[in-house]
Amino acid sequence: MNKIYVLDTNVLLQDPNSIFSFENNEVVIPAVVLEEVDSKKRYMDEIGRNARQVSRLIDGLRETGRLHEKIPLENGGSLRIELNHRSFQQLQDIFIEKTNDNRILAVAKNLSLEEGMKENGRTVTLVSKDTLVRVKADAIGLNCEDFLSDRVVENDHLYTGFAEIHISKDQLDVFYEKGELPIQDFVHVTLYPNQFILMKDLLGSSASALGIVDLKGKKIRKLIFEFDHIWGIKPRNVQQTIAMELLLRRDLPLVTLTGKAGTGKTLMALAAGLMQTEDFGYYKKLLVARPIVPVGKDLGFLPGEKEEKLRPWMQPIFDNLEFLFNTKKPGELDAILAGMGSIEVEALTYIRGRSIPDQYIIIDEAQNLTKHEVKTILTRVGEGSKIVLMGDPEQIDHPYLDAYNNGLTYVVERFKEQAISGHIKLIKGERSGLAQLAADLL
Incomplete structure (x- = not known):
């Protein structure tokens, strides 16, 4: 069973192609989001550039159908501009002011209530990079997620360019004598070009050496500069x-x-x-x-x-x-x-x-x-x-x-x-x- 994803404005302004990131699910863009995008398209910075790209992208999709109906996307999903669900009946006792954020929350909440009344109702999730919007969504019992598809890595394991490896004293002696060491001695470790390796004695002595990975020569070589x-x-x-x-x-x-x-x-x-x-x-x-x-x-x-x-x-x-x-x-x-x-x-x-x-x-x-x-x-x-x-x-x-x-x-x-x-x-x-x-x- 596919899902419904309601996109906040900041998701589109961060990644204009984000509508294609939700596989075969339905993507819903509230009308107020289009208003916010329109207000940013005159900016001369990156946000303005993305706003203009979003506008062109959605305008191009008009050729495949009416925007307030489901428009098929090339990844198997669909896109719809939500024109209704502006009623604050469900939220007026919680969020009094009719801000744009609250209007987006109202769209997602009302869609969720509609789907909940169906026999095989779909899950509705609001996608936003705004922390407080996600907090508000959680407060009213609405599923909400951060947009993570634009992340280069999924966790905090960012590449450091540096690794520490323990080798035998004999291998250290070979490195000091020849200025290099074959990479096959480190086949159990994933190495990248020009990654630096701090080699320490396996038995715990103070002996150590610093080298750089040369994948072309399949060796770890000593550093060039010694200023x-x-x-x-x-x-x-x-x-x-x-x-x-x-x-x-x-x-x-x-x-x-x-x-x-x-x-x-x-x-x-x-x-x-x-x-x-x-x-x-x-x-x-x-x-x-x-x-x-x-x-x-x-x-x-x-x-x-x-x-x-x-x-x-x-x-x-x-x-x-x-x-x-x-x-x-x-x-x-x-x-x-x-x-x-x-x-x-x-x-x-x-x-x-x-x-x-x-x-x-x-x-x-x-x-x-x-x-x-x-x-x-x-x-x-x-x-x-x-x-x-x-x-x-x-x-x-x-x-x-x-x-x-x-x-x-x-x-x-x-x-x-x-x-x-x-x-x-x-x-x-x-x-x-x-x-x-x-x-x-x-």
């Missing part, structure tokens, strides 16, 4: 050592870094970018960008030219650059950057339509990007460029994203089997004892 420091920055733990290896390797045009605040993602990426741009000359320019997503209340309109408007948003980048250049006086960093001319700090708003060859590109706060936005960015990368995406999937400021469906997690999981990319999850905070404690406790 004491990069622009004065020294790795303080294993994960930071791994991050430095990934950031300096030119055969890996895509690197992703995840981790809590204070783990050194931005500082290490900037140091590696400056070394390869200014010292080695591998790249013509260092481009640093981040999405403009406010934490808390928006700043509103800002005075001045573009550079002055962007300064508050880009200040975390400038803070790290001031540390790397060891500037003391106000305006000193601006003078240095103006004199160098090879460092560009930009907002992601201006990246669409560009082609970026021979540059070291750093995208900060990438967890606030959608799948479509991160695809737009990666398709801008030109020949000879290297791009670093970094952020904390646990700190999402975007209203429709979470740790499992954001653009950064999407790239990590989709590229983990590709030989041109590398990833590491940084664990230990090194900013300060207070910062690490706050990241753990708060």
Whole structure:
């Protein structure tokens, strides 16, 4: 027996193709949802783009039948626009105000009551990414679920880019002597290209070794770079050592870094970018960008030219650059950057339509990007460029994203089997004892 799924507006705005995610069941879109989608289609951001795509998609379905009746979908299910069930008779004693959320709840509740009166009534489930809508639905005895089809992974087992394996002392000796170890010694473990392996003595001694997976040669090899420091920055733990290896390797045009605040993602990426741009000359320019997503209340309109408007948003980048250049006086960093001319700090708003060859590109706060936005960015990368995406999937400021469906997690999981990319999850905070404690406790 198939089911009925009533979709909330946020599901369609998160994934316009979500109506095809419910197999052979009936999908119901309340009329109020169409009104909310219509109010968003003039936005010039990702939400507006999705609203316009939903509008075009539903308009195209009109050719197959009348929208207020069941329209067959290509996946075996059906779609219907619900025009009735606006009565608040069942909810007026609970939710007094006739808000859009409550109208959507009324549609789902009345459909559920109708199906309950039938001999073989179907289960009605409201699908919403709004936590409070799901709470309200539960309060009135209505089935409600989060939309999970847009998640890259189903649980918290996100790829870390790092594994710890216990091997014999003889195998460790072979690795130290030859600098490599055959992968068949680890056939019981699933390994990915450029995954890092911390090998420890099986008997518990302090002997250990750090290697990287080379699936082409079917070996675990030692790390290439052994710099004491990069622009004065020294790795303080294993994960930071791994991050430095990934950031300096030119055969890996895509690197992703995840981790809590204070783990050194931005500082290490900037140091590696400056070394390869200014010292080695591998790249013509260092481009640093981040999405403009406010934490808390928006700043509103800002005075001045573009550079002055962007300064508050880009200040975390400038803070790290001031540390790397060891500037003391106000305006000193601006003078240095103006004199160098090879460092560009930009907002992601201006990246669409560009082609970026021979540059070291750093995208900060990438967890606030959608799948479509991160695809737009990666398709801008030109020949000879290297791009670093970094952020904390646990700190999402975007209203429709979470740790499992954001653009950064999407790239990590989709590229983990590709030989041109590398990833590491940084664990230990090194900013300060207070910062690490706050990241753990708060």
